[in-house]
Amino acid sequence: MEKVKNIRIAIASNSYFPFTSGGRETWLFEVIHKLPPNYKITIFGAKPPSWPQVNPSYPLKRKIQIIHIPSLLNSPFKKLFKYVYFSFINYVYFCIRCAREIKKMHSKFDIIISLNHGLLSFLLVKNKIKKKLPVLIISHGFWSEEMKRNVRLLSPLLSFIEKNAIIKCDLNMFLTKSAKNYQEVKYKIEIPRSTILPNAIDVSVFNPKNFNEELSRKKLGFDKNFIITIISTIRELKGQKFALLAMPTIKEKIPNVKLLVVGKGSTSRLERLAKKLKVEDHVSFLGERTDIPLILSGTHIFLLPSLHEGLPISILEAMAMTKPVVATNVGLIPEIITNRFNGLLIPPKDINAITQAILGLFSDKKLMNEFGKNARKTVIDKSNWDKTIIKLNKIIKFAIKK
16 A cells, blocks of 8 residues: 655744634644644744743644744843834744744745745745745735734835735635735735635534533523623724623613623723723623633624624634624625624624614524524535635645646
8 A cells, every 4th residue: 555645834823823812823723633644734833922831722632843933022021012013023023033944944844834924924935936845825814904003104015025925925825705806906916826715613513503502501600691792812903892882782772681702812901991881790701711612602692893804713603603693894704794694794893883783683583593594504605624624635735746
């Protein structure tokens, strides 16, 4: 029997994998466990500032190599990097060091996959011209748009970096067709080497048949509540404060309402806002959790009031659990949510729209159920891991042979 040849992959990301959770990290965790055993994977990521006290958010079940690249956050000057421009300097420093490390080890790999169109990808593509190692980029958002919110003065440079990474890499993988179209219109180019690789979740794990909704709420301690859930990293861009601002009106109409805010990050500002609005008894901050299917099972409505997004994993997870979704009409969310078919799309920063969407669904249980059923069907059709891994496997093999 012919021995299966090993395929050696370097995956580059500026996250603290496996020590932080988020959509990109979830995607990476699933990919490394679902690719065939002959794939020998090395992940290059950032070394967490509090190393080694942090615990993995993702318990690895497969043997892989992880190389953590130190950043300036691991230096005595780390307190400076809470300021935006220092944080950007730290990002640049990390990308340069990571690209150099991969370049130094290039002979150990057959292919490189980078997880956004940012500076790290730009540097990897630049190195690739000399080393002829194929570089594939999968975009989980719009890097220059995200970065320029913090360093607006550098916007032209950020666009130059992103455009060149797109043009010069061996293959661009976009989550949706509209994401590709957006970049083509923005940079006035036709992207020749590209494909669509949808975000995906495990629909066998996120399956409502595995749970009893009432029992789930009881386990969570909210069995007497109507539950609205937000699952997202705690950041200003995720818009949690707008959900809180809608709560005073919502609680008047739904006295037993409870907003669950789930995700990693500091909640001190949000907690102060909840007290100021006198809704602290109607909001629970649960932090980072590992029992997301259970939380979603007990949820009545899933809310994501983001100001900017790629294609969030949390929405797919909620949809797979047959939950009606209320989400802002930003980023790639409209690619998965069809308004009034499997959820409701609302404008960002619109407190009244959040309020009316929640109250409208609360008063129409039949519509909630209809949205939920359509949501799960959408995820099974469009965001199935089996289909995604088969396609990714073919892409990698083709890139290497080419």
